[in-house]
Amino acid sequence: MLRVETECSFIYMTDSNTNSTGTHLAIKTIAIGGAAGDGVREAGINFSELFTELGYKTFSSFDYPSLIRGGHNYARISYSVNTVYADYRELDVLIAVNAESVRVHQHSLRAGARVFVEEAYLPEIADLGIAVIPLPMKKIAEELKAPQVARTSSAFGAYGYTLGIPLNQLKALADKVYANVGSEMNVALVEKGYAHMKKMQYPQDECAIPTEHGIVGEVTDGNKAIAKGFLAAGLEAYVGYPMTPSTSTLQFLAKMSKKTGLKVVHPEDEIAVLNMALGMSYAGKRVAVGTANGGFALMQETFSLAGVSEIPIAILVSMRMGPATGVATHTSQGDLQFILHAGHGEFPRLVIAPGDVEECFECAADALNLAWKYQIPAVVLSDKHLSESYKSVTLDTKSKGPDYGKRAVPVGTHYVRYKITEDGVSPLAFPGKANVVVKVTSYEHNEEGEAVESAEEVQAMQDKRFRKLNGLYQDFAWFPTVKTYGDEWSDVVIVFWGSTKGAVLEAHKQLKTPAKLVQILWMEPFDADRVKAELNGARVIVDVEANHTAQLAALIREKTSIEIHNKVLKYDAQPFTPTDLANEINKFL
Amino acid sequence: MALDLTTDIKITWCPGCPNSQILVAFRQAVEEFVSAGTMELHNIVAGAGVGCHGKISDYLEVNSFNSLHGRMVPSLTGIKLANPKLNVVGFSGDGDSFSEGFNHITHAARSNSDISIFLHNNQVFALTTGQATATSPKGFKGGTMPEGSINEPINPALIMLTMGATFIARTFASDIKKTKEIMKEAMLHKGFAFVEIIQPCITFFDTREYYKERVYWLDDKHKKSNLDSAFKVARMNTADKVPCGIIYQTSKPTFEELV
Numbered sequence: 001m002l003r004v005e006t007e008c009s010f011i012y013m014t015d016s017n018t019n020s021t022g023t024h025l026a027i028k029t030i031a032i033g034g035a036a037g038d039g040v041r042e043a044g045i046n047f048s049e050l051f052t053e054l055g056y057k058t059f060s061s062f063d064y065p066s067l068i069r070g071g072h073n074y075a076r077i078s079y080s081v082n083t084v085y086a087d088y089r090e091l092d093v094l095i096a097v098n099a100e101s102v103r104v105h106q107h108s109l110r111a112g113a114r115v116f117v118e119e120a121y122l123p124e125i126a127d128l129g130i131a132v133i134p135l136p137m138k139k140i141a142e143e144l145k146a147p148q149v150a151r152t153s154s155a156f157g158a159y160g161y162t163l164g165i166p167l168n169q170l171k172a173l174a175d176k177v178y179a180n181v182g183s184e185m186n187v188a189l190v191e192k193g194y195a196h197m198k199k200m201q202y203p204q205d206e207c208a209i210p211t212e213h214g215i216v217g218e219v220t221d222g223n224k225a226i227a228k229g230f231l232a233a234g235l236e237a238y239v240g241y242p243m244t245p246s247t248s249t250l251q252f253l254a255k256m257s258k259k260t261g262l263k264v265v266h267p268e269d270e271i272a273v274l275n276m277a278l279g280m281s282y283a284g285k286r287v288a289v290g291t292a293n294g295g296f297a298l299m300q301e302t303f304s305l306a307g308v309s310e311i312p313i314a315i316l317v318s319m320r321m322g323p324a325t326g327v328a329t330h331t332s333q334g335d336l337q338f339i340l341h342a343g344h345g346e347f348p349r350l351v352i353a354p355g356d357v358e359e360c361f362e363c364a365a366d367a368l369n370l371a372w373k374y375q376i377p378a379v380v381l382s383d384k385h386l387s388e389s390y391k392s393v394t395l396d397t398k399s400k401g402p403d404y405g406k407r408a409v410p411v412g413t414h415y416v417r418y419k420i421t422e423d424g425v426s427p428l429a430f431p432g433k434a435n436v437v438v439k440v441t442s443y444e445h446n447e448e449g450e451a452v453e454s455a456e457e458v459q460a461m462q463d464k465r466f467r468k469l470n471g472l473y474q475d476f477a478w479f480p481t482v483k484t485y486g487d488e489w490s491d492v493v494i495v496f497w498g499s500t501k502g503a504v505l506e507a508h509k510q511l512k513t514p515a516k517l518v519q520i521l522w523m524e525p526f527d528a529d530r531v532k533a534e535l536n537g538a539r540v541i542v543d544v545e546a547n548h549t550a551q552l553a554a555l556i557r558e559k560t561s562i563e564i565h566n567k568v569l570k571y572d573a574q575p576f577t578p579t580d581l582a583n584e585i586n587k588f589l
Numbered sequence: 590m591a592l593d594l595t596t597d598i599k600i601t602w603c604p605g606c607p608n609s610q611i612l613v614a615f616r617q618a619v620e621e622f623v624s625a626g627t628m629e630l631h632n633i634v635a636g637a638g639v640g641c642h643g644k645i646s647d648y649l650e651v652n653s654f655n656s657l658h659g660r661m662v663p664s665l666t667g668i669k670l671a672n673p674k675l676n677v678v679g680f681s682g683d684g685d686s687f688s689e690g691f692n693h694i695t696h697a698a699r700s701n702s703d704i705s706i707f708l709h710n711n712q713v714f715a716l717t718t719g720q721a722t723a724t725s726p727k728g729f730k731g732g733t734m735p736e737g738s739i740n741e742p743i744n745p746a747l748i749m750l751t752m753g754a755t756f757i758a759r760t761f762a763s764d765i766k767k768t769k770e771i772m773k774e775a776m777l778h779k780g781f782a783f784v785e786i787i788q789p790c791i792t793f794f795d796t797r798e799y800y801k802e803r804v805y806w807l808d809d810k811h812k813k814s815n816l817d818s819a820f821k822v823a824r825m826n827t828a829d830k831v832p833c834g835i836i837y838q839t840s841k842p843t844f845e846e847l848v
Contacts, residue, residue, distance in 0.1 A: 237671065263670060263848055268696040272663040275656065275693075279667025282654055283634075283675065287667075305657050431652035432672055434631045441646065441655035442639070450598050450647045451655070 006169050008207035011081045024509040024578065027080040030093040030159070031108075032152055033101025037069045039149035040097065044075020045390060048219050049177045050156060051079040052392050054165075055210030058219060059084040059502065060390040061575060066244070066328040072104055081210045085356070086502030087389070089577035095155040097137065099124035106130060114162055116155050133158070133202065140192045146185045153178070153186045157193030164207035167194050217394040222360040222386040222499075223249040226290075226316055228395060229364025229380075234402030236285045237263040239277045241270045243292040244329050245384035246318040250290055270295040274302040274313070281311045282440055284430035286402070288368055290316035293335045294325070300343055306377040307347030309440045310418065310426070310465070312405070314368040319383040321573035330573035331384035333498055333546040337554065339381055340524050346462070348469050350378035351524040355483075355501030357391045359521065365400035366479060372405040374425060374468045381523070383546070385575040386499035408436070416447040420460060424467030472525045481527035484534060487514035491539040492589060495520065495564065497552050499575065500544055506578030512589045520552065528559040535562050542566040542588050546576065592620045592630065598647040607762035607788045607797075611680075611709060612645055614768040619651070622773065628676050634668055636661045636679035638686065641716045641790070642709035645680050659689025666702040670845045676776055678705040684714040684722040687745055691723070698752035698781050700844035705775040705782040708745060709762075711790035719793035729794070746836055747823040749783040750816075756782035757819070757837040761804045762789075763797075767833070774835060780843050787831070800831060807834035814839055 030047060034040045041062050048060040056079040065071035078087040093114045096102045099121040106128055109115065117125065119136040135158050141151040153174065160170040171187050178186035227249045230238070240250035250266065257264040263285070267276055273289055280287045291299065296317045306313050319335045321327035339351055350370050354363040364380050371378035408415060408427035415436045419426040426447075431438045439449030444461055446452045452461075486494075486508050492515040496504045501519055508517060518534045535541060535556070543553040543564045548571040553564045566588040570576055594616045602608045615635075622628040630651070637646035639658035646655040652675075656664050661679050669677045686694040686708060694706065713731065714720040720731040721738040724745060728737040749757050756778040760768045768786060775782035787804070789796040811834070812818045819837035 239667075265670070265848060267663060267666075268692055271660060272693055272696070275660045275663040276667035276670075279654065279664030280671040281667075282664070283668045283671035285671040287671075301657055302660065305660075430672070431634050431668070432632055432675055434629070436631060437650055437652055439646070439653045439655075441653075442657050443655060448596070449653070449655075450596060451644075 006207075006209070007166060008164070008169075008209045011208050011210050020509065022509065023080075023082050024506060026082065027078050027084055027088060028092045029076060029078040029088045029090060030095065031074050031076045031091050031105055032095045032097070032155070033072065033074040033105060034097030035069070035100070036064060036067055036071050036073050037149070038073070038097045039152065040073040040075050042149070043152040044077060045219070046153070046177055047075070047156060048077050048390050050173050051077065052219050053173050053176060056080060057083045057392040058390070059087050059392070061087045061385060062388055064329050072100055074101065074105070085505040086576070086578055088506070088579060090579060093159055095152060095159070097152060102128060102130065102132070114159065116158055135193065135196060140189060140196070144185065144188050144192065146189055150186060150189060153189035154193030154196070157190035158197045160190070161194045161197040162202060162204060164204040165209065166207070167191065170194060219390050219392050220357060220395070221248070221388050221390050222354070222357050222382055223318070223388065224252050225357045225360035225393070225395060226364040226380060226382065227252045228397060229361040229400065230288045230314065230368050232361070232397055232400040233365040233368040234286050235262065235288055235368065237265070237277070237280050237287040238290065239265045239267065239273045239280070239287065240290040241266060241273050241295055243295045245320055245387040246290045246292045246295070246316055248388065249316055270298040271302060274299045274306070274315075277313055278302065278306060278309070278311045281313055282430070282438070283432070286368060286372065288314040288316065290318075293317060293319045293322060293338070296339070296342070303377055304343035304345050304347070305442045307343055307345065307349065307465070308442060308444065310375040311440060312371040312375050314364070314371045314378045314380065316364070316380045316382065318387045319381070327573040329384065331499070331546065331575050332571065332573060333383055333500065333551070334548065334571065336381070336497070336523065336547070336551040339379055340555070342379075347465055348374070348376050348472070349524060350374075350376060350472065351381055352379070352522055353381040353498045354386065354521065355498055355519050356386070357393050358395065360386065361395045361397070362400065363521065369403040370472070370475070373403055374471060375405070375428060376468060381498065383499050389499075417449045418445060418447045418461065418464070420447060420464050422467070423471055424464050425471065469525055476522075476527045476530065479522065481522035482530045482534060483519045483521065484516060485519070486517040488516050490514040490516045491537065492516065493518055493535055493538040493541045494544060494585060495535065495541060495552070495556070496544045497521070497523070500546060503576035503578050503581045504544055507582035507585060510579060510582035512586045523555065526555065526559045531556060532560045532562065535560070540566065540588060542568060542585055544568045544576070544581065544585070546570045592623055594619060594650050596648055596650050600648055601644060602641060603792050605791055606641070607791075608641060608645065608709060610762045610765050611707070611768065611786055611788060612648055614765045615707070615772060616649070617765070618769045618772045618776065622776070632674055633676045633678070636665045636668075636677070638679070638681045638690065639716070640682035640685050640709070640714070641711075642680050642682040642685065659685050660693065662686065662690055662693040662697045662704075662706070665704040666697055666700075666844065669703050670848060673845055677703070678707060678776060680707050680709065683708065683710045683712055683724040683745065687723040687743060687748070695748065695752045698749050698754040698783065701753065701755055701780045701841050703780055703843040703845050705772070705778070706784065707772065707775075708783065708785050709788040710745060710785050711788045711794060712742070712796070713790050713794040715790045715793050725794075744823065745785050746783070747820075750819055750823050750837055754783045754837070755780035755839050755841050756835070757823070758783070758835045759785045759787070759831070759833045761787045761800060761833055767806070771835065778838065780841055803827065803829065803831040804833050805830055807832050807836070813837055
């Protein structure tokens with residue numbers, strides 16, 4: 001946390017439940033809009049870091065079309081002295097790099113919103129009749145000989161001025177946040193933006209900024225947290241193929257490969273990705289794979305191979321809006337049932353769906369460890385909104401470590417890869433050990449790993465593999481399969497999963513009645529007893545998810561017989577936003 | 590002391606199938622390497638795809654990875670990448686690697702992945718009872734094109750050469766000694782080694798006589814390090830003569846050293 005001499009008064013974060021009713025009013029939301037190529041995404045990340053340095057908690061999402069130039073991009077940053085779980089649609093600030101941005105967001109502006117518009121485009125939006133603050137971002141960048149892609153930095157200076165934050169504080173923040181990309185230039189841009197507002201004599205707020213109590217460690221997204229989770233659990237190799245929204249995990253790990261010795265491979269297609277990873281795991285390397293839902297579709301037969309060959313593998317699958325190529329850079333929760341039933345044939349698998357950045361870290365570590373403990377495929381199920389949104393967090397990277405599972409130390413006995421055991425887990429050995437022959441196969445097999453077809457042998461191996469589930473059922477006690485928030489005593493229950501968590505936690509602040517919020521993390525195996533305990537006795541249950549067919553509700557009914565009639569379903573490729581969601585849930589209350 | 594590389598599994602290839610000769614050649618190659626101290630038995634990994642060729646995995650008391658149809662090649666690269674001390678070979682078929690798995694074998698050649706591929710080329714999908722593959726001749730009458738295949742066959746050795754494979758050889762299954770020698774050269778080669786083994790299917794497409802008349806062995810006059818000579822030989826019209834032996838060999842950094 002940056003310590004700078006300031007005349008601002010301090011806002012203290014309360015120790016009480018930061019999720020209580022009314023606290024959403026303290027949240028401010030900034031959107032930065034422009035065309036692809038205007039540096040909108042980078043500006044959004046920088047703004048979230050700047051406000052985090054100032055002592056705020058932030059949550060930022062990024063909306064961009066599937067192209068390289070043009071179109072409309074926006075970054076939306078919600079910040080508050082309390083934890084922000086999701087970004088709000090309603091804007092307190094809009095920084096419009098182009099005219100289109102004002103048009104796109106005009107109906108989301110709060111009363112009194114500060115709308116900074118590139119001065120050059122003022123005539124184009126005159127017809128909208130919106131009160132705007134002209135800001136010559138282009139000209140300022142030109143005067144400073146700065147690249148145009150950095151021009152939004154002056155808007156930080158301008159907005160900071162209106163908040164009453166002293167210039168020296170704004171400059172110090174910029175100097176720190178832009179350190180890796182050219183702080184001198186960005187500090188100068190900030191200064192010019194501040195000076196422009198001062199010259200206009202624009203009214204300033206009374207400066208009030210957070211204290212340093214409980215300041216968080218970093219601003220990061222789901223994909224990076226997943227990468228860190230895999231690393232904490234002893235990742236040695238990662239194989240992936242670029243596909244939004246999983247690509248950044250691959251590229252984050254590729255960047256660190258040279259320094260750390262981590263093997264990172266991008267082969268010819270997704271089928272090669274998973275097959276190559278299985279080869280690495282067979283030879284003893286702790287490997288994970290990452291892809292999007294469409295890429296995972298290509299991996300189906302190989303996923304089935306993972307199941308029958310019992311080669312440990314962790315797989316990140318991040319969903320985007322389908323079907324097929326779909327809305328490539330937008331979000332969805334439309335593949336839960338697909339993932340649950342992935343791969344032909346029947347075999348145990350683990351499917352965990354984290355709901356926020358912290359859980360991305362924890363669930364990824366758990367998935368890799370449990371894949372090795374039970375020699376099963378383990379999926380970490382994310383989506384574009386979770387994978388790519390930035391949140392202020394402190395990841396407790398020491399809280400997870402590698403668990404290597406049952407290893408074979410055969411002395412004198414003949415090693416068989418698929419020894420039939422009571423718990424279903426065979427001792428694991430790798431090729432390269434004297435007097436040990438390790439045979440794995442895609443065929444149904446005997447204990448040696450040779451192909452078989454007889455009824456008794458087929459049944460014996462099927463039963464052995466399914467016995468592994470017993471261990472996972474025991475593990476329910478040790479892992480957060482289900483989490484509850486909000487008013488735990490309430491008979492109104494909101495049930496949800498994945499990235500929807502953020503919007504539900506925020507929406508809770510605007511619900512008509514108290515409600516218990518139930519998040520399901522472990523999809524398979526499913527902790528039916530726990531879910532029943534949380535849902536039984538509820539007077540009203542509302543299911544919230546971003547898909548058309550209410551896939552979580554279907555899973556709950558399948559596993560517990562509890563039928564949920566009230567559903568809030570969103571399948572327009574956009575994430576839930578808190579106020580809109582609260583309005584929808586309130587219809588059932 | 591003879592190494593016993595047999596398993597308890599009964600061989601189910603048709604009696605007289607050249608696959609049995611390929612099995613013998615490989616077992617002899619391994620026995621020779623192990624007794625000479627060139628390789629340790631436990632460091633050898635044999636992959637197999639799915640097809641008649643794929644059953645070889647059950648007949649070898651050796652580390653093995655019997656993969657999905659067409660998908661063995663990337664798993665072998667993964668194995669070598671994970672443990673470079675391992676000697677990684679794979680048995681595949683023309684259907685397995687030149688129909689289903691074409692994208693994988695071509696990219697493995699291009700990347701110079703340090704694995705050896707022994708391709709059982711019988712120009713037919715035999716295990717599924719006789720359909721045309723990418724290497725079947727035009728007009729081949731199989732189950733899915735009973736009027737005769739409408740497509741021209743591809744030439745595996747030429748494809749491998751185009752894709753930058755650093756060791757390309759062709760052999761004929763019935764010549765067990767030559768096959769064994771070429772297998773050994775391939776396994777010693779550092780980089781991607783491709784060996785096309787002409788393996789006539791005595792049940793669905795018996796080309797034994799056809800190839801016996803046409804196979805000849807390249808002599809020292811053939812410059813195996815010369816790309817132009819290699820292309821000339823690889824491109825030869827197999828209607829008349831089928832050159833066997835090492836067609837091309839060169840040295841390049843391997844994929845696994847570069848990752």
